[in-house]
Amino acid sequence: MTTITLRRCKSEKIHLTKEFVADADIALQGEIKTEIDILNPILQIKTSTDLSLYNYVEIPLFNRKYFCNCRGLQGNMWEINCHVDVLSTYASEIKACKAFVQRTASESKTNYYMNDGAFYPEQRTVTTYHTFKDGGKITRLNDWQYYLIAAGK
Amino acid sequence: MALTLSNIPNLSIPVSMEEFLSPPTLSDTRQLFSTLGSPMLPDGAAVSTDYTFYEDDHVKIFVRTQSYMSQNRAFINQYIIYDKDNSGNAFLLNAMSGQAYISFAFDETAHLAYWLIARSQFNNYTNFNDRSYGVLGGTDAQKLRCYELIAGAQTPIYTWHSLEGLYGNQLSLGLSQIKDEYIGDGSAVNLAPDSNIERLTQASRMDNIFANIGENFVPIAYAGDNYIAARVYYDNDFYQYEELAFFTADNDTTPVYSYHINTDYDKKYLQIIYDDDAEAARVSIIKDLGSNTCSYNQESFDQTTEHNLWLWLQGNQDGDSGDPYGDGSDDDGGDNFGLTPEDPLPFQSMPTASGLATGLFTVYNPTDTELQYLADFLWDPDAIGVLEKLFTEPENAIIAFYMLPVAPDHTSNKQMKLANANVPNCTGVKYLTDGSDGSGRYKEINFGSFSIKPKFDSYLDFNPYTTLKIYLPYIGVQNLNVDEFMCPAQKSGAIGKTGYNNTFTLKYRIDLVTGVVSAFILRNNDVRYQFTGKCGMTLPITGRNYDNAISGILTAVAGVATTVASGGATAPMVAGASATAAGTVSAMKERVYHSGNLSGEASIFAYDTPYLIITRPNIPESTKDTKKFVGLPSYKTQNTLSSFSGFTKVFDAHIDNVSCTDEEKNEILQLLKEGVII
Numbered sequence: 001m002t003t004i005t006l007r008r009c010k011s012e013k014i015h016l017t018k019e020f021v022a023d024a025d026i027a028l029q030g031e032i033k034t035e036i037d038i039l040n041p042i043l044q045i046k047t048s049t050d051l052s053l054y055n056y057v058e059i060p061l062f063n064r065k066y067f068c069n070c071r072g073l074q075g076n077m078w079e080i081n082c083h084v085d086v087l088s089t090y091a092s093e094i095k096a097c098k099a100f101v102q103r104t105a106s107e108s109k110t111n112y113y114m115n116d117g118a119f120y121p122e123q124r125t126v127t128t129y130h131t132f133k134d135g136g137k138i139t140r141l142n143d144w145q146y147y148l149i150a151a152g153k
Numbered sequence: 154m155a156l157t158l159s160n161i162p163n164l165s166i167p168v169s170m171e172e173f174l175s176p177p178t179l180s181d182t183r184q185l186f187s188t189l190g191s192p193m194l195p196d197g198a199a200v201s202t203d204y205t206f207y208e209d210d211h212v213k214i215f216v217r218t219q220s221y222m223s224q225n226r227a228f229i230n231q232y233i234i235y236d237k238d239n240s241g242n243a244f245l246l247n248a249m250s251g252q253a254y255i256s257f258a259f260d261e262t263a264h265l266a267y268w269l270i271a272r273s274q275f276n277n278y279t280n281f282n283d284r285s286y287g288v289l290g291g292t293d294a295q296k297l298r299c300y301e302l303i304a305g306a307q308t309p310i311y312t313w314h315s316l317e318g319l320y321g322n323q324l325s326l327g328l329s330q331i332k333d334e335y336i337g338d339g340s341a342v343n344l345a346p347d348s349n350i351e352r353l354t355q356a357s358r359m360d361n362i363f364a365n366i367g368e369n370f371v372p373i374a375y376a377g378d379n380y381i382a383a384r385v386y387y388d389n390d391f392y393q394y395e396e397l398a399f400f401t402a403d404n405d406t407t408p409v410y411s412y413h414i415n416t417d418y419d420k421k422y423l424q425i426i427y428d429d430d431a432e433a434a435r436v437s438i439i440k441d442l443g444s445n446t447c448s449y450n451q452e453s454f455d456q457t458t459e460h461n462l463w464l465w466l467q468g469n470q471d472g473d474s475g476d477p478y479g480d481g482s483d484d485d486g487g488d489n490f491g492l493t494p495e496d497p498l499p500f501q502s503m504p505t506a507s508g509l510a511t512g513l514f515t516v517y518n519p520t521d522t523e524l525q526y527l528a529d530f531l532w533d534p535d536a537i538g539v540l541e542k543l544f545t546e547p548e549n550a551i552i553a554f555y556m557l558p559v560a561p562d563h564t565s566n567k568q569m570k571l572a573n574a575n576v577p578n579c580t581g582v583k584y585l586t587d588g589s590d591g592s593g594r595y596k597e598i599n600f601g602s603f604s605i606k607p608k609f610d611s612y613l614d615f616n617p618y619t620t621l622k623i624y625l626p627y628i629g630v631q632n633l634n635v636d637e638f639m640c641p642a643q644k645s646g647a648i649g650k651t652g653y654n655n656t657f658t659l660k661y662r663i664d665l666v667t668g669v670v671s672a673f674i675l676r677n678n679d680v681r682y683q684f685t686g687k688c689g690m691t692l693p694i695t696g697r698n699y700d701n702a703i704s705g706i707l708t709a710v711a712g713v714a715t716t717v718a719s720g721g722a723t724a725p726m727v728a729g730a731s732a733t734a735a736g737t738v739s740a741m742k743e744r745v746y747h748s749g750n751l752s753g754e755a756s757i758f759a760y761d762t763p764y765l766i767i768t769r770p771n772i773p774e775s776t777k778d779t780k781k782f783v784g785l786p787s788y789k790t791q792n793t794l795s796s797f798s799g800f801t802k803v804f805d806a807h808i809d810n811v812s813c814t815d816e817e818k819n820e821i822l823q824l825l826k827e828g829v830i831i
Contacts, residue, residue, distance in 0.1 A: 014829045039816060086821045087829060090811050094821060095795035095831065099806030103784030103828070105799025112611035114786035118779065119613055121770035130765040132659055134601030141558040141598070141626050141688070142761040146524060147665065148517045149552040150571055 002061050003029050004043070006068075006080075009056035013067065016091040020056065038062045043080040044073075051078045056085075064089045427463055434463040500675050503662070507592035509585055514552055516594070516666060517569055518561055518583040526578040527569065555689045558627075558761065561585050561665055563593030585665060598661040600763055605638045613770055614639050622766040623659075625672045626759050628686035630766070633674070637681065657681070659763055663688065672763075690757050784828065794831060802828035 006028065008021040026049060036042075041059070045051075051070040057080060058065045066082035073079055087094065103118070104110060131138050427434040509516065519527065550571040565586045569579035585593045605621065607614035614635075621635035638657060658675045668689020674682035779785070784800045794801065803825045808818045 012830065014824060014827070016829060016831050039814065084817060084820075086813070086817045087824060090813055090817070090821065093811040094808070094825075096793055096810060097806055097808055098790070098793055099803040099825065100790045101787045101792075101794075101797060101801060102804045103800065103802040104787040104789075104797045105780040105784050105801070106787075106797045107780070107785070109787050109789050109792065109797055110780075110785040111788050112609070112786065113615075114788050115612040116786050118783070118786050119609070119611065119772055120779075121613065121618065121772050124771050125768050126771055127766060127768045130603065130767065132600040132603055132763050132765075134599055137601075138762055139598060139600050140761040141661075143560050144556050144558050145560050146519050146521075146554075146692075147557055147689075148519055148524075148527075148554050149666065150515050150517060150569070151513070151550050151552055152570065152572055153512045153515060 001029050002032055002059070003027055004060075005058045006051060006054040006070075007056040007058065008053055009067075013085075014087065016087045016094065018056070018065075018085070018088050024053075026051075026054070032061075038064065039084045041066070041082045043082065045078045045080060046076050047078065048076050051080070057082055429463075432463050500660070500673060500680055503592065503595050503597060505587070505592050507587060507594035507666075509587050509592065509594055515570075516585040518564055518585065519569070519579070523569065523579050523582050527571075527576050530571070530574075530576045554692045555668065556692060556757075557663070557665060557668055557689055559596055559598065559663055559665075561593060562596055563588035594664060594666050596663045596665060598663070600659040600661065602658045603765060604657065605635065605765075605767065607639055608769055609772070613772065618770045620768045622768075623674070624760065624764050624766065625684055625686070626761055626763060627670045627688035628672055628684050631682075631684050633682065635767075688759075794825075798831050800828055801831050802826065 004027070006026040008024045009018050010021060011018040028045060028047065030045065041062070043057075052072065054070050055068060056066065057068045059082075065085045065088045067085050068080045068082040071079045071081070101109065102116075508514070561583075563586050564583040566581040566583055569576040569582040587593045608619075613619065616634070616636055619635050619639070621633045621638060622630050623633055624630045660673045660675060662671045662673070663669070668687050670686045670688045672682075672684045672686075673680055781800060784802055787797075794803075794806075806822060806825050808821050811818065811821070813821075
């Protein structure tokens, strides 16, 4: 006897850790009677429960988690088309992998000096003018003086 | 006076040092000093728990003995002072009974020396063959210092300079980035405001740092990211260190400050001073006395350690040069600040060759009234006759007549003469003379210093997004490389956090005879930029003279850029190239000149003080939130994905140790490249 758990996932596909609607899980039991693709299994289940809102299934027998689409058939039959959620299934192993990370939201891992177009400046620029000060004082070259060079001593 | 080898008594010196590695037992020491009576202490001597050398034939040694003066036999700390005797052959202690001699044993190969107490058998001090030796310990640094003393090492005369700040990669500093003209004489420094001090808390990081340097080389290590740790003291080979932090302030980055790691009130501050001539550097611990000033307490280093520390500052320490690509132990690779040594370009002193003393010409600095008298003289028929006898063309008596926007620094007064003819009523006219520091023909003007702080703390602070120009009076507007002025900035931090100062100074030098102006932009007294112009305005006296003035105007006008505006009006838009969007925007903007040629005769109308023109991009308010959707640039390789959070996108990854099918691995990699949320 195989148990599968249908869940309602709230998270985007790209999350490693998914969030689910609370208290909505359904555990179903049954037997696998035919060949099945463990990465893209198609399940047919007979149940009176409305499965139309369920988009996620966990099948411990396959050690995997899946995204799924539930399609209603005649006579309380449902067809669940699944595709393995590799990110959640292997989340801990993926986190232990090393990578050459291009972009991240972690500020401590950010190199702001890499110019890959992360920041989008506006067309308008800001020009500022700054004078020089020596001890808080501005030096001006405005002490005009006469100079006369005469031959001899 | 340093101790010399000739002063060392020619006692029986053991061949092997090993037998003196063990300190004497307490019973030996007790027996030795129990007969010495009261120790001699210099007046006002402070209690010390260490051995100290004097450089004047005195040696002060701390000895811990057991007193027989009381029934309790308490341990007391004593100081023993040894003086050289009149023969100069031994250190002799005057004692009530028995005598003890101090001797030095040295190893020239290891540059180590030990001092030993040679005690005679009681009442038999003349029998030199009947002695026992005991080593009174000492650290390696003290042994080195001892060797330097007895070897007659000359103590250099230091001219200390203090460090402005510390930048650079781990274990390596570029000296040019940290030197400045401020000389720390150790008298006093101002306390750092508490709010500006950050703390380093990762002890494990300090362990990693110390593991990468020779323990006996320098007692400090640079932690990277502007933190530094100092080994303040050690006890029984267990090295302890202060965790220090970099002092970030808006207007001053002179010393590096620290907190004592254990107490909040016992603040200590670190200051590094150096002397390039002596090739020495020292670490100074400045202790807070509770007031607004600190005392300067130099660490006593031997010359070898001082030199090693100086080498370390140069970034030339063996195994300490760093790797511009990163050493693989962390993600600090790529930070070249401090790794690339450079040569100094010192600002030269003022020239002294002027011609003023030759007598072939005189440069007068007359007033309006004196010029009126001159004009009267020139149109006097008698005067013209005198001049005609000496010059076929009388106007040759006047070589030049012009105005400059500055007054001379060195003048004297005398009778104005034209070709030896006295100009009436001009008996005390100023004229240029050579000053004591050089020629009076040249004048130097210091406009002050400036620094450009990053606004964005990102690539937006650099070319081509941020541009920097400088207006120089009588020269015009010149472009500067903003990258050079903006560096170095903090590597990490929130957007908008200011980085560190990079201070530049603008100086002018003017030739008062020709009106030539040279503008110098200096960084730590090294020349970085030099521009030239002319600020003199010719005044007409003769027709020929006026022609020269007009031609000067034409020359100045011709220097104006013929295109008022040019630029990237035809620069192509690169569709979809978001990576170059900012640069494309910049390229499309017209390049507008802020001024034309302001030299020569045009200089009279030139704005009379320099200023900087900084153009920065403007970014939308929501920029900080983009990290949630597209992330911010990382380009890190050393960390596992677990150390990242939020939106994360990879160039590539090794999907190792994941037990899954190939199809799944490919999908994992594809998703990571598109971006996932961890």
